[in-house]
Every structure is written in C-alpha cells, then in structure tokens.
Amino acid sequence: MVKKNVCVFISGKGSNFKNLIKRSRDYNFPIKIKLVVCNNKYAVGLNFAKINSIPYLVIDTNKRNFENLILLNLKKHKINLICLAGYMKILSNKFLNSFKKKVINIHPSLLPKFKGLNTFKKVLEYNEKKTGCTVHFVNKKLDSGKIIVKREFFLNNNETEKTLRIKTQKLEYLAYPEAIISIFKYC
Numbered sequence: 001m002v003k004k005n006v007c008v009f010i011s012g013k014g015s016n017f018k019n020l021i022k023r024s025r026d027y028n029f030p031i032k033i034k035l036v037v038c039n040n041k042y043a044v045g046l047n048f049a050k051i052n053s054i055p056y057l058v059i060d061t062n063k064r065n066f067e068n069l070i071l072l073n074l075k076k077h078k079i080n081l082i083c084l085a086g087y088m089k090i091l092s093n094k095f096l097n098s099f100k101k102k103v104i105n106i107h108p109s110l111l112p113k114f115k116g117l118n119t120f121k122k123v124l125e126y127n128e129k130k131t132g133c134t135v136h137f138v139n140k141k142l143d144s145g146k147i148i149v150k151r152e153f154f155l156n157n158n159e160t161e162k163t164l165r166i167k168t169q170k171l172e173y174l175a176y177p178e179a180i181i182s183i184f185k186y187c
C-alpha cells in the first residue's frame with residue numbers, strides 16, 4: 001500500500017495525534033504522519049512528535065507570514081491531507097485556497113449541534129440525551145464542512161463536563177482513524 005502523507009495540526013495535549021501515530025504503524029492504515037504543525041511551543045503533544053522522530057514546526061501566529069511558512073513546509077513534505085486535532089486557530093480562506101488538498105477536523109459534539117468552543121458545557125445546559133464526536137471536512141465556515149463520520153453515546157443522569165470529555169475522547173480515537181480510512185478507501 002502506498003501511504004498518503006499527512007500533516008497533523010495540534011495546539012495542546014495531542015492525544016488524537018498520539019492515537020493516529022499508533023494507528024499509522026499498521027501496515028493497512030492508509031497514512032503516514034510526515035509533519036506536525038503546532039502554534040504553542042509548550043504543547044504537551046509536541047513530545048509525541050519528538051519521541052517518534054516526526055518533524056515538527058512550531059509557528060508564531062502573531063507573525064504576518066506564518067501561514068506561508070506552513071504552506072512551504074506542507075509542500076516540502078508532499079502532504080496530501082491535513083488533520084486538525086485540537087488546533088485552536090482558524091485557518092484563513094487564503095490558506096485553504098492555497099493548499100488545495102483536503103483538510104479535516106475532529107469536533108467534540110454531534111455536528112451541526114454545538115459548533116465552536118465549550119461543547120460539553122452546552123450539551124449539559126441543553127439537557128441533551130446523547131452526544132459524541134464528528135469528523136468533517138474543513139471549509140470556510142467554522143465546524144460546517146461535509147460530515148465524514150459521527151460516533152455517539154447516551155448521557156447518564158450524573159454526567160459532568162469531565163465525564164463527557166473522557167467519553168467523547170474515547171470515541172474520537174475510533175472516529176478519526178475511521179474517517180481517514182473512508183477518505184482513502186478508493187484511492
């Protein structure tokens with residue numbers, strides 16, 4: 001199998017990134033992670049890049065040309081797909097138009113419900129019966145691109161933001177690899 005080159009964008013913990021590294025070791029999993037982009041030099045997730053000898057780029061989003069620097073590196077590593085995994089910065093329209101390949105994201109709610117931040121808080125406030133995660137293509141509107149995979153669970157009576165986060169992330173580790181497989185199924 002010829003694996004596709006992927007760049008993962010992170011900002012923090014990087015547990016989805018860690019999970020994708022693990023999955024990409026499978027012979028049959030369609031990607032290899034060639035690059036990591038991170039906008040936070042203190043991100044714990046960067047350690048997974050270091051431990052696994054994956055090239056990483058720490059960017060300063062206050063600098064004017066930071067997206068050009070990313071684009072240059074994506075080209076250098078022949079990246080076919082960007083996976084956003086807890087990347088807390090919105091990509092500009094100019095960036096999305098320039099990259100031209102696919103960009104996907106994982107979001108901790110059942111989209112189109114609860115776009116943006118504070119999803120677990122909103123799930124509790126709205127007394128939702130179920131919640132979960134969604135992997136979707138990234139377009140110019142926040143958390144609004146075509147949905148690839150959703151995974152869900154039913155809430156108990158005593159859920160907190162913490163329990164919802166733990167349960168949702170468990171599902172994320174299944175949903176993200178599943179979405180990647182489905183994208184490259186016929187390639």
Ligand code: GRF
Nearest residue numbers: 013014015016086106107108
């Ligand atoms: C995930 O819950 C994801 O849904 C959201 O950010 C979180 C990142 O977690 N977009 P991690 O850094 O992968 O642990």
